[in-house]
Each structure stands twice: as structure tokens, then as C-alpha cells.
Amino acid sequence: MSLLILSGFEANGMAGLLADDRLANGLNIPAAAIATGQTAQTASALMHASATDPNVMQQQLSSLNQPPSVIKIGAVFDVATAQVIANWLSTLPHRPTVVLDPVGLSSGDHRPLSTMTLGERLAPLLPWVSLLTPNTDEAKALAGTTESVQILRVLQAQYDFRGTLLLKGGHSVSEQDDVVTDELLVPDDPRRWQLQQPKRLSKLRGTGCRLSTAIACALTDGYALTDACVLGSAVLHRYWRLAPKPTAPGWPDTLSDYPVVSTDTHPTSPDRTFPALDWPSGLYPVVDSAQWVQRLANTGIRTLQLRIKHARSDVLSDQIRQAIEIANAHQLQLFINDHWQQAIELGAYGVHLGQEDLDTADLAAIANAGLRLGISTHGDTELLRALALKPSYLAVGAVFPTQTKDMSGQIQGIGRLRRYVRLSKGTPVVAIGGINVQNLADVLDTNVDMVAVVSAVTASTAPERDAHLLNERVMRCRH
Numbered sequence: 001m002s003l004l005i006l007s008g009f010e011a012n013g014m015a016g017l018l019a020d021d022r023l024a025n026g027l028n029i030p031a032a033a034i035a036t037g038q039t040a041q042t043a044s045a046l047m048h049a050s051a052t053d054p055n056v057m058q059q060q061l062s063s064l065n066q067p068p069s070v071i072k073i074g075a076v077f078d079v080a081t082a083q084v085i086a087n088w089l090s091t092l093p094h095r096p097t098v099v100l101d102p103v104g105l106s107s108g109d110h111r112p113l114s115t116m117t118l119g120e121r122l123a124p125l126l127p128w129v130s131l132l133t134p135n136t137d138e139a140k141a142l143a144g145t146t147e148s149v150q151i152l153r154v155l156q157a158q159y160d161f162r163g164t165l166l167l168k169g170g171h172s173v174s175e176q177d178d179v180v181t182d183e184l185l186v187p188d189d190p191r192r193w194q195l196q197q198p199k200r201l202s203k204l205r206g207t208g209c210r211l212s213t214a215i216a217c218a219l220t221d222g223y224a225l226t227d228a229c230v231l232g233s234a235v236l237h238r239y240w241r242l243a244p245k246p247t248a249p250g251w252p253d254t255l256s257d258y259p260v261v262s263t264d265t266h267p268t269s270p271d272r273t274f275p276a277l278d279w280p281s282g283l284y285p286v287v288d289s290a291q292w293v294q295r296l297a298n299t300g301i302r303t304l305q306l307r308i309k310h311a312r313s314d315v316l317s318d319q320i321r322q323a324i325e326i327a328n329a330h331q332l333q334l335f336i337n338d339h340w341q342q343a344i345e346l347g348a349y350g351v352h353l354g355q356e357d358l359d360t361a362d363l364a365a366i367a368n369a370g371l372r373l374g375i376s377t378h379g380d381t382e383l384l385r386a387l388a389l390k391p392s393y394l395a396v397g398a399v400f401p402t403q404t405k406d407m408s409g410q411i412q413g414i415g416r417l418r419r420y421v422r423l424s425k426g427t428p429v430v431a432i433g434g435i436n437v438q439n440l441a442d443v444l445d446t447n448v449d450m451v452a453v454v455s456a457v458t459a460s461t462a463p464e465r466d467a468h469l470l471n472e473r474v475m476r477c478r479h
Ligand SMILES: Cc1ncc(COP(=O)(O)OP(=O)(O)O)c(N)n1
Pocket: 284, 286, 305, 307, 337, 338, 352, 353, 354, 355, 357, 374, 375, 376, 377, 395, 396, 397, 405, 430, 432, 452
């Protein structure tokens, strides 16, 4: 994956191309860069702004060694620049992911960069954009409103915009607010995602430039779009926290740099916490029948999950009831996957829910019944959303490719698992997906608390022996 930055030049590196390139370098993402124009700026005034000659721009775009997979576009000073970029985009062999920061006003002096309206300047580019990152002033200039759903509708209807909207709330906070809320609207996802950070007390130039560049860097590093937005927010927070000192290379691994993530379907509830696990370590086999619970009950494992995908409701209830009886007799922590109502009714130890289940499950009912809650996560956005719900554990997956479930596009790898373990300090982390006797050492090296497996136990020729041995290895490492 390769990154191209297209933004205006500002000589001090407060904003624009120099700031973007420095940030990308700090994140270890090399980028090609072309100046869309020249500016002269002080910390408080914009003295000059002019576009690069369209012919020069055209030639620079054609001179690139390789077509970029991700492009960050910052200031676009006139419609000719936008047209040149759009024409060039239409010649590329693969459509790149385009992040457009619709720079409208210089945050320092509030003088417009051009006499054309923002919409007029950006119109040729908007159909190409995968992520648009306006602040509320820029959104108002583009769409005539500051309400996120309305903005998206206007952009779709007037500019053939098909991408995701990240509406930055920093320009609309009041004196009383102590948090800034960015809203993320993904087409075809009815939820509104909210990313909240503490209000910054000191003003820094170039925050919009840096945010969109950090997002483009995360995309270049292979992160999904919403995860890239979360990482961008964390990079910006870390930058603000440490400026003017340079930041450590790579993605932030301090939770307080990350936004609090929630959706309107599940606002966080500060008073609700799910009970802690009694044994927050060890092997965690995931099985599909009460018979399996019985087979594994005397192997030394302390945690099990009953994951039944297709069964008549009477058979399902019967299986859950039997599994709970066996688990209680052997002091096992038994989690029921998906079927949270039956888990409550039949008095299970806990419930395991996926992200989709979270939107419909009654979390208050689960908490009030005293059940533990485990939540599946597949990336930064889901991890932070799940953390904000204060579960008993978080599952991160799939760590490796697996034959057991279609997890394409959701493989996390060891590096991300390690960062997620650090971010989740205080909440046990369960690793799942493709884990076996060969790769277990790498998984344990991330400091994960528990290791969930399906096939390593259920497809083994000696399931009881392997469950015992794998559990011993996980337990040894955790003590
Ligand atoms: C420990 C653990 N982690 C993740 C999963 C996956 O759960 P979910 O996302 O709900 O998907 P299904 O298992 O329902 O297909 C899990 N079951 N257990």
C-alpha cells in the first residue's frame, strides 16, 4: 500500500504539506507528496494563497513512480486543481481510497482561501472521496447545515458523494463542554458513531491536516476506515498532549489518547459494569454441545463457551440447561454465545455477544441478572466501543486465518493483538481465531489473558489431552 499527499505548502510546518509529511514520517509511513498550492502564513494570519499551475500539477501526478492506494487531499485552491486530480484519478488502474479534508477557512484568521465557494472548488473531487473530514464551518459551507445526517444527504444528492462522513466537532464546542464529539456516518450503517475526546485547552494550527493525514496513514497500514478514524483521533490527541516535543513512532498505545467510542444504539452507561471473571486466565474452548462440555469438564480448564448456531428452540434450551448443570457441578465459567435471553432465564455464568448482537441485546437486563459479559471485537473501533461498555472480558479476533468461520478482512495479526492487550489494561483479553499448538507461543507473548479455540480442541484426535496441555501452557505463561 502506498500513500500520496496532496496539500498546500506552508513554510513553517504548522499546517499543510510539511506538517502532513512530518506526521506520516513519524508514523513510519513513507509518502509521495505534491503541493496543490503555495501559502504564506503566520500563526495568526494568511498572507498569500495561490494554486499550483494545473499543467505542473498534471505532470507531477503523471510522474509518480507507482499509483497510490491511499490519497490524502488537503487544501484545493481552485476548481482547475480539483479537475486535474479528478481526471488523473479516472486514469488509475485501481480506485484508491481518498481522504479529503475540505479546507475552507484558515483556523488562524478565518479568511477564505479562495473566492469560490467550497462546493464549487471541490465538486469534481467529491464523487471520488471515500472519507470527508469537515469541521462544522466547512460542513455548513458545503451543505448549508451542521446536522450530520442532513449533511450526508445533501452531499449525496448534490455532489454524488458516496463516502463516509467524519464531522469534526471541535469548532462547535461551547465554554461549558469538556468533551469534543466527532460524528462518524458510514453509508449503509444506520448507526451514528461518536468519537469523544477531552476538549483541548490550547489551540494548535494544522489539527485538521494532521487528523486526515493520520487517518490516511492508518489506511495505508491496512486498517479499515472506521478504525483508521479512531487511530487518527488517537494520533492527534497524542500530538496535542506532547507538542512541541516529538511523539514516539508508531500508533499510540496509551488508552487515554484514544477517543471514547459509542453508537447512538448503545450509548455508554457510566454506572453499569459487568461482574469480573473468577478465573481470568487459561484456555477457553468454544464448543457446540452439552456433550462437549461434559467431555472437557475434567481437563483442568476453567472457562468454556457453548456456541450453538442452528437448533430448534426446545433443543437449544435443553442443551443450555444441561451445559449449565455440568458447568455448575465442575465449577466452570460457562458462557452462552448469542442466546442471552435463555442464558438469563436458565442462570448461566455469562453471555458472549458479537458486535451485531450488541445492537439488539438488552445489556441492562444481562447486567441486572448478574451475568458476566464477553464481547467480540475486530479492530480499534469495536474494541473501544466494547471497552466503554465495561464488559467482563474482550475477545480480539481473528488473530490468524481460520477454517472455522469466515473472518475475511478481519485478521488482526500479532502486532495489533499486542497493542489491543495494552489498550485494554484492566479488562481481560481473550485471543481467538486460528490459534493452535504451533502459534500459541506468539499469542502468549502478547500478554493476552485467555486463549479461545474451536478446532485445536474439537478437531483433535485427543481433545481432552490437548485441552489439558494447551491450558497448562496458557496458565504457566500467565503466572
Ligand atoms: C471468545 C470468543 N470470541 C469471539 C467469538 C465470536 O463471537 P461472535 O462475534 O458473536 O460470532 P459467533 O461466534 O456468534 O459466530 C466467540 N464466539 N467467542
